[in-house]
Amino acid sequence: MECIEILTTTSTAHSYIGKREIPPGALTISIADEFSKTPGGRYRTEGPFSGEQFREELLLPRFDEAVKQKVKLYVDLDGGYGYPSSFLEEAFGGLARVKKSASLVENTIVFNSTEEPYLVDDVLRYIRDARLK
Amino acid sequence: MKKLWSTAKAKRHVLARQRYTLKHRREYHVRANRAATRFERTRFRLVAPESFSLVSNPDETISFLNRIRTIGEQYDPFIDLSRVKFLSCDAIAVLIAAVSGQSINITGNGPDDPALQQMLVDSGFYDHVRSQTKSSTSARGKVTRFSKQQARGVNGEMASQMVDFARKMLGRTTPDKPTYAVLGEIMGNTFDHASSVMEGQVQWWATVYCDLENHKACYSFVDMGVGIMKSKSFNQRLHYLISTGIRGAAEQLRALLNRKIPSRSGVPYRGKGLPWVYDTCCAGRIKNLAIIANTVYSQPQNGVYRNLDNHFHGTFLYWET
Numbered sequence: 205m206e207c208i209e210i211l212t213t214t215s216t217a218h219s220y221i222g223k224r225e226i227p228p229g230a231l232t233i234s235i236a237d238e239f240s241k242t243p244g245g246r247y248r249t250e251g252p253f254s255g256e257q258f259r260e261e262l263l264l265p266r267f268d269e270a271v272k273q274k275v276k277l278y279v280d281l282d283g284g285y286g287y288p289s290s291f292l293e294e295a296f297g298g299l300a301r302v303k304k305s306a307s308l309v310e311n312t313i314v315f316n317s318t319e320e321p322y323l324v325d326d327v328l329r330y331i332r333d334a335r336l337k
Numbered sequence: 338m339k340k341l342w343s344t345a346k347a348k349r350h351v352l353a354r355q356r357y358t359l360k361h362r363r364e365y366h367v368r369a370n371r372a373a374t375r376f377e378r379t380r381f382r383l384v385a386p387e388s389f390s391l392v393s394n395p396d397e398t399i400s401f402l403n404r405i406r407t408i409g410e411q412y413d414p415f416i417d418l419s420r421v422k423f424l425s426c427d428a429i430a431v432l433i434a435a436v437s438g439q440s441i442n443i444t445g446n447g448p449d450d451p452a453l454q455q456m457l458v459d460s461g462f463y464d465h466v467r468s469q470t471k472s473s474t475s476a477r478g479k480v481t482r483f484s485k486q487q488a489r490g491v492n493g494e495m496a497s498q499m500v501d502f503a504r505k506m507l508g509r510t511t512p513d514k515p516t517y518a519v520l521g522e523i524m525g526n527t528f529d530h531a532s533s534v535m536e537g538q539v540q541w542w543a544t545v546y547c548d549l550e551n552h553k554a555c556y557s558f559v560d561m562g563v564g565i566m567k568s569k570s571f572n573q574r575l576h577y578l579i580s581t582g583i584r585g586a587a588e589q590l591r592a593l594l595n596r597k598i599p600s601r602s603g604v605p606y607r608g609k610g611l612p613w614v615y616d617t618c619c620a621g622r623i624k625n626l627a628i629i630a631n632t633v634y635s636q637p638q639n640g641v642y643r644n645l646d647n648h649f650h651g652t653f654l655y656w657e658t
Contacts, residue, residue, distance in 0.1 A: 242493030242517075245525035251490030285497045286514030288521030289613045320514055322620070 226278050231270045236283030238262060246290035255294030263295055264302065270312055281317035281324075292323070293330045300334035380444070381412035389418070389432075390425035392627045392655055395634045398428055399647040402435045406650070409441040416445030424453045426478060426546035427627075427655045429460045430557035433480055434542040434651075437465050460546055477506060478546035483524075490528050496520040499545045503554035503658075506547040513658050515622035516556060519614050523654055526610030527560045553624075553657050561651040565611070566590065566631040586633045587642040594637050618656065629653040 226232060235243065239262055240253040247256045263279075270277035281287065296313070300306040309331050317323040383404055386397040408414045416436065418424075436443045447454045457463070460478035479502045481495055499520065500512045520543065527541065542559040566586050592598050594615040611628075615637050618626040628635045630652045635642045 240493070242497045243521070244493050245491035245521060245528075249490065250525050250528055251492060253493055254491070284514075285493070285500055285512050286517035286521070288491060288518050288525060290522060290525050290610065293609075319511065 227276070229273070230276045230278055231266055231273070232278045232280065233262060233266055234280040234283060236280075241284040243284060243287055243291045245288060246294040255291040255298065258291070259295045259298050259302070263299060267299060267303075267309070267312060271308070276314050277312055278314050278316060281315060281327075282319045286320070287323065289326065289330075292327050296327050297330035297334040300331045306331050306334055379412045380415050381408050382415045382417050383408060384417045385421050387420060387422045389421045389428045390423060391427045391431055391629060391653060392425060392625075392636075393423075395629060395649075396646045398431070399629075399645060399649045402431060403647055403650070405435050405443070409443065413442040413444070416443060418457075419446055419449045421448045421453055422450065424448060424456055426456075426460060426544060426555045427557045427653070429457065429462050429478075429546070430480070430542055430544040430559050431653060433462055433465050433544075434540070434559040434561050437482070437540075437542075460544070477549065478544060481543045483541035483543070491521045491524045493517075493521060495543075496524070499543060499556070503545050503547055503556075506549070507552060507554060513554065515617055516554070516656075516658050519617060519623060519656065520556070520558065522610045522614055523558050527558075527562070527652060529610070555657050556655065558654045559651065560653075564631040564650065564652045565593075566633060585644065586631065587635070587644050590628070590630065590633045590635055591637075591642045594635070614654070623656040623658055625655070625657045627653075627655040 233239075235258070239258050242253060243255070243258070244251045244253040246254060248254050267277055296309065300309045303309060310328065315324045315327055383401065385401055386394060388394040389398060389401075391398045405414050405416065416432075436445075447457055459476050461476050461480040462478075465480055465482060479499060481499055483492060483495065496517050497512070500514075500517045503509075503516075504512050524541070540561065542557075542561075544557045546555045547553075548555060566589065589598075594612055596609070596612045614623075615626065617623055618638050626636065626638060628637065629645070629649050631650075632645050632648050633642065634645050
């Protein structure tokens with residue numbers, strides 16, 4: 205089941221996220237299409253579609269697969285209603301904390317946001333500032 | 338044959354019956370008179386300030402809102418809006434939060450000024466009170482009540498409905514993403530600040546009003562709970578503020594928004610909800626942010642932080658896009 209899911213999100217030749225061309229074989233996540241157009245808060249206790257839920261159910265398995273295959277994971281932030289900062293921090297900063305490596309996360313994930321370009325810098329800051337423990 | 342009603346037994350029965358009827362008829366009238374007197378006696382007229390706006394006239398408006406609460410403990414308040422000369426959409430948000438869901442009988446009237454009355458009708462206010470006046474079908478505003486069940490974290494569905502409403506009214510093609518993010522952040526923050534006692538006991542209110550002439554959407558969020566400055570999580574950090582010489586609620590809010598207060602949990606990436614909302618305002622993604630929390634009034638982008646004369650029971654945020 206997991207294999208099928210990953211296969212369906214593997215890019216083919218000449219596919220794009222926004223204006224960015226995705227190399228063949230790379231993995232992708234579109235948060236709006238695959239998770240929710242209305243993302244929630246930080247933790248599951250704060251309601252549905254939380255950053256914690258996204259990280260555990262979607263981001264982490266696909267990130268692990270990307271690391272295993274030594275390919276990039278393209279994350280598309282466009283298409284939804286917007287992102288509370290705590291959602292993004294818990295998802296991507298939380299991933300850096302789980303993996304105990306900000307550089308691994310930063311070097312594996314490529315973010316795209318044509319609708320809110322500033323989000324890319326915000327997310328990269330959350331990863332760098334994750335204060336690994 | 339002797340007639341039945343003329344027997345001693347029959348006479349006693351008729352007499353008893355008459356006494357019983359008379360007694361109950363008297364009691365009915367006494368009760369009715371008492372109820373009528375009570376209604377007249379306990380109605381208390383509360384006149385709203387001429388400038389009815391939480392953002393531009395916070396002290397008088399909060400004083401008026403507090404009087405609804407205190408008067409309501411003894412009397413049935415009659416809210417008189419007839420003399421209002423200036424009405425802002427943020428005041429409508431807090432008024433509906435103050436009058437709705439109360440166990441007391443609150444009545445009232447609308448502004449005499451037809452333009453202000455139309456604004457009240459268009460705001461969606463009448464969707465949440467019993468009235469012969471109904472909200473207009475072409476309403477410019479939407480009032481959203483988050484029930485006690487819905488006020489338990491970030492409710493993206495309801496936030497998206499508000500953003501969609503403004504998008505359609507203003508004819509925009511894409512939803513206002515910064516506002517969705519701010520609404521989500523405030524909900525999470527408010528939920529986080531609610532004390533364990535108040536958790537699940539408080540309603541939230543959010544309003545959007547579209548100013549079509551100036552092509553802007555005005556948003557308000559009201560939490561009639563404990564308020565940030567009185568919240569347990571904030572007070573846990575107070576010892577740090579006092580040790581660094583930051584005293585007074587206004588200066589404490591300034592320190593909070595400027596990220597000068599460490600997280601209470603010691604986790605550096607948490608406790609940044611309100612500072613992030615302030616950053617969003619500084620970046621120009623939302624405009625004219627105003628925050629009222631307990632005894633503090635702030636327009637942070639203008640550097641305005643001041644203590645209020647009256648205590649606002651909860652937290653209020655206002656912004657425009």
